[in-house]
Amino acid sequence: MFFVAFGGVAAYFFVNRKRPIDNLPDDIRNSGKQFADDVNTVRQNEQQSQAHEAQVHKEKTEAIKKKYEAEKEKLDEETKDKAEKLFESYKNDPKALSEELSKVTGFRVVLPED
Amino acid sequence: MKNIISTIILLSFFHSNIAYTQESTDLPKVETQQGEIDPGEAISPMKSQQKAPFTGVLLSPKAVATITAKLLSIVERIKLAQSEATEQAQEFCRNEKATNEIRVKADKQILEARIRDNERTIELYQKSLNEVKQSQHDPVMLIGLSAGGTAVLTALSILAVAQSIK
Numbered sequence: 001m002f003f004v005a006f007g008g009v010a011a012y013f014f015v016n017r018k019r020p021i022d023n024l025p026d027d028i029r030n031s032g033k034q035f036a037d038d039v040n041t042v043r044q045n046e047q048q049s050q051a052h053e054a055q056v057h058k059e060k061t062e063a064i065k066k067k068y069e070a071e072k073e074k075l076d077e078e079t080k081d082k083a084e085k086l087f088e089s090y091k092n093d094p095k096a097l098s099e100e101l102s103k104v105t106g107f108r109v110v111l112p113e114d
Numbered sequence: 115m116k117n118i119i120s121t122i123i124l125l126s127f128f129h130s131n132i133a134y135t136q137e138s139t140d141l142p143k144v145e146t147q148q149g150e151i152d153p154g155e156a157i158s159p160m161k162s163q164q165k166a167p168f169t170g171v172l173l174s175p176k177a178v179a180t181i182t183a184k185l186l187s188i189v190e191r192i193k194l195a196q197s198e199a200t201e202q203a204q205e206f207c208r209n210e211k212a213t214n215e216i217r218v219k220a221d222k223q224i225l226e227a228r229i230r231d232n233e234r235t236i237e238l239y240q241k242s243l244n245e246v247k248q249s250q251h252d253p254v255m256l257i258g259l260s261a262g263g264t265a266v267l268t269a270l271s272i273l274a275v276a277q278s279i280k
Contacts, residue, residue, distance in 0.1 A: 021242045028235055035231035039224050046220035053216060057209040064205060068198040075190055083176075083183035091175045094159035101157055101178055104185040108156045112164045 090097035098109045146169045153168040160166060173181070 021246055024238060024242045027238045031231055031234040031238065034234075035227055038227035038230075042220050042223045042227065046216055049216045049220075050213065053209065053212050056212075057205065060205050060208075061202065064198065064201045068194060068201075071194055072191075075187060075194065079183045079187045082186065083180040086179035086182055087176050090179070094161060094175065096159075097175055097178050097182075098157050098159035101182045101185075104182055105157075106155070108154065110153055110156045110158045110167045112158050112160045112167050 086097070086100060090100065095109075095111070101107065102109050150169060153170075156168065158167050158170070160172065166172070
C-alpha cells in the first residue's frame with residue numbers, strides 16, 4: 001500500500017516537473033523584447049543625430065547667406081562710390097561720360113548737331 | 115494633370131508679364147520726326163539747349179554714372195552669385211551625405227541587432243534541443259529494464275505459486 005502511494009506521488013511529480021524546454025517561449029519572447037529595445041534605442045539615437053545635423057545645416061546655410069549678403073552690400077557700396085567718382089569726374093563733360101558708358105555697353109556715341 | 119498645372123503656371127506667368135508691361139509702358143508719347151533714321155544702339159552726349167540727333171531718352175550725368183558703375187560691377191556680381199550658389203550646393207551635398215550616413219548607420223545597427231536576436235533564438239533552440247536529447251532514455255536500457263522486471267516478476271510469481279502449493 002505504501003509503495004503504491006509513493007509510486008503515485010512520484011508519478012505526479014514526474015508528469016508535472018518543470019522541463020527546460022518549457023522556458024523556451026518566454027526566453028524567445030525576452031529575446032524579441034531585447035531586440036525591440038535595441039531598435040528603439042538605435043532609432044532614438046538616429047533622430048537625435050538627424051536633428052543635430054539639421055541644426056548644423058541650418059547654421060551653415062545661414063552663415064553662407066550672411067557672408068554673401070555682406071559681400072553684396074560691400075559691392076553695392078563700391079558701385080555707389082564708383083558711380084560717385086564717375087559723376088564727379090565727368091559731370092561737366094557729357095562726351096567723356098558717354099564714352100565711359102560706350103566702353104561698357106558697346107553703344108555708338110553720336111554727337112549732337114550744333 | 116501635369117498639363118493643366120503647366121498651362122495654369124504658363125498663363126499666370128504671361129499674365130504677370132502683361133501686367134508689368136502695361137505698368138512700364140505708361141510713358142509720355144514722343145512725336146518722331148518724319149523720315150528719322152534709326153541710329154541703332156547709340157548714345158549722345160548733350161548739353162542743355164542742344165539739338166538731339168535722334169529721338170530717345172535723355173539721362174542725367176548721375177544716372178549715366180550709376181548705370182556705368184552698375185554695368186562695370188556685373189561681372190563681380192555674377193561671380194559672387196556663382197560662388198554663393200556653389201557654396202550652398204556644397205553645403206546641401208554635405209548635408210545629404212551626413213543624413214544618409216546617419217540613416218545607413220542606424221539601419222546597419224538594426225540589422226546587427228536582428229542578427230544578434232536570431233543568434234540568441236538559435237542558441238535557445240539549440241539549448242532546448244540538447245536538454246530534450248539528454249532527458250530522453252536509452253531505448254535499449256528501457257527494453258532491458260522491462261525484460262529484467264518481467265523476469266523478476268515472473269520468478270516471484272512462480273515462487274509464490276510454489277509456496278502456496280506447498
